[in-house]
Amino acid sequence: MGRxxxxxxxxxxxxxxxxxxxxxxxxxxxxxxxFKPQDALNVTPPSSVSNKVAPQKDFLNVTIDKNNKVxxxxxxxxxxxxxxxxxxxxxxxxxxxxxxxxxxxxxxxxPISQLQQYIKLTPEQIAKTDLPGIPVDSANNxxxxxxxxxxxxxxxxHLNFLIKxxxxxxxxxxxxxxxxFKQNDEFKYNLVTNAKQVPEGSELYKKxxxxxxxxxxxxxxxx
Amino acid sequence: xxxxxxxxxxxxxxxxxxxxxxxxxxxxxxxxxLGFLLITFFIFTTTVQQPTSMNLNMPKDTKDPNLDMKVKExxxxxxxxxxxxxxxxxxxxxxxxxxxxxxxxxxKIILDKKKSTPAADLFVIIKPDKDATYKNAVDxxxxxxxxxxxxxxxxxxxxxxxxxxxxxxxxxxxx
Numbered sequence: 001m002g003r004x005x006x007x008x009x010x011x012x013x014x015x016x017x018x019x020x021x022x023x024x025x026x027x028x029x030x031x032x033x034x035f036k037p038q039d040a041l042n043v044t045p046p047s048s049v050s051n052k053v054a055p056q057k058d059f060l061n062v063t064i065d066k067n068n069k070v071x072x073x074x075x076x077x078x079x080x081x082x083x084x085x086x087x088x089x090x091x092x093x094x095x096x097x098x099x100x101x102x103x104x105x106x107x108x109x110x111p112i113s114q115l116q117q118y119i120k121l122t123p124e125q126i127a128k129t130d131l132p133g134i135p136v137d138s139a140n141n142x143x144x145x146x147x148x149x150x151x152x153x154x155x156x157x158h159l160n161f162l163i164k165x166x167x168x169x170x171x172x173x174x175x176x177x178x179x180x181f182k183q184n185d186e187f188k189y190n191l192v193t194n195a196k197q198v199p200e201g202s203e204l205y206k207k208x209x210x211x212x213x214x215x216x217x218x219x220x221x222x223x
Numbered sequence: 224x225x226x227x228x229x230x231x232x233x234x235x236x237x238x239x240x241x242x243x244x245x246x247x248x249x250x251x252x253x254x255x256x257l258g259f260l261l262i263t264f265f266i267f268t269t270t271v272q273q274p275t276s277m278n279l280n281m282p283k284d285t286k287d288p289n290l291d292m293k294v295k296e297x298x299x300x301x302x303x304x305x306x307x308x309x310x311x312x313x314x315x316x317x318x319x320x321x322x323x324x325x326x327x328x329x330x331k332i333i334l335d336k337k338k339s340t341p342a343a344d345l346f347v348i349i350k351p352d353k354d355a356t357y358k359n360a361v362d363x364x365x366x367x368x369x370x371x372x373x374x375x376x377x378x379x380x381x382x383x384x385x386x387x388x389x390x391x392x393x394x395x396x397x398x
Binding site for chain 2 (some may be wrong): 013015016018019022023025026029033036045046047048050051052053054055060064116117162163165166167168169170171172173175177178180186187188189190191192193194199202203204205207
């Protein structure tokens with residue numbers, strides 16, 4: 001009696017479909033990844049232990065760069081209304097073309113008087129020019145006018161006020177920005193920061209662990 | 224692994240030289256490896272980039288002294304943020320007792336104060352002066368979070384305090 005021969009199957013697998021899938025996924029992720037909008041503003045925010053994600057909708061973003069200049073950016077859908085409103089307040093007439101140009105401009109970095117020339121510039125030109133920033137001194141706080149316009153067009157809907165400051169920005173300029181918000185009766189802000197680990201052994205660290213344990217106990221009790 | 228060679232069967236008659244056919248199959252394993260490596264890389268880099276934010280609520284400015292918050296002298300700790308990442312602090316309301324420390328050591332001072340005062344009385348006053356940076360202010364607010372200080376306020380230093388800081392800075396040669 002001959003022993004039954006076990007037919008040895010080949011152990012090699014055809015890798016082609018797997019390779020296809022891998023690269024398909026790769027292409028998908030690369031294309032779907034939101035490219036960081038070309039941030040010409042080079043700002044390094046300070047770090048904090050806060051782990052709340054910065055809101056990405058209905059926002060008004062005030063950036064303070066390391067030369068203490070103030071820039072403003074806002075949600076794309078607000079832009080057209082805000083510029084029209086601001087034009088009404090300041091008696092500047094913005095043509096439909098101006099409004100369109102403004103929508104295509106990334107952030108505002110000039111006083112309102114120079115706005116019409118500014119929105120005609122391409123992003124490359126803006127990156128090259130040395131922008132004066134929005135005036136925030138107490139005599140001429142134009143940022144307050146911008147915030148006022150944004151508030152007026154949002155009709156009481158909640159706006160997220162983001163303040164993104166550079167590590168090296170001086171405190172008085174931050175205070176001036178806060179004052180601009182205060183003039184508009186806005187007292188809640190989100191300071192954009194980089195996430196950092198909670199230092200081990202600190203009060204907050206202990207509290208987080210306590211909460212975790214309690215959460216686990218509650219889960220166990222449910223079971 | 225994927226096969227590299229394919230057995231060649233000769234169908235030609237004897238004596239006819241076989242033209243050696245090279246296999247067209249390529250081992251795709253390294254390519255798959257690379258593909259997945261890149262995928263993992265992209266996934267990690269995209270999710271980590273989310274910026275976080277810290278909530279800050281400021282009180283409304285008021286001119287009415289009756290609405291000003293009353294702070295118990297025994298429970299107050301004033302932290303003044305000066306030039307060159309230096310912190311000055313004093314307890315109570317006597318600025319002449321001002322002492323100097325750094326951002327690394329300030330946690331110990333806050334914790335000591337927290338331990339020595341009843342929770343209801345504890346109040347930390349942060350006073351960044353003109354030369355402090357934005358980072359200094361955020362670091363100090365963060366420190367309040369880390370040490371779980373419930374009540375704190377951020378105000379400007381008084382002229383007295385500011386001149387004292389400047390004297391100290393000149394004496395210590397901080398630029």
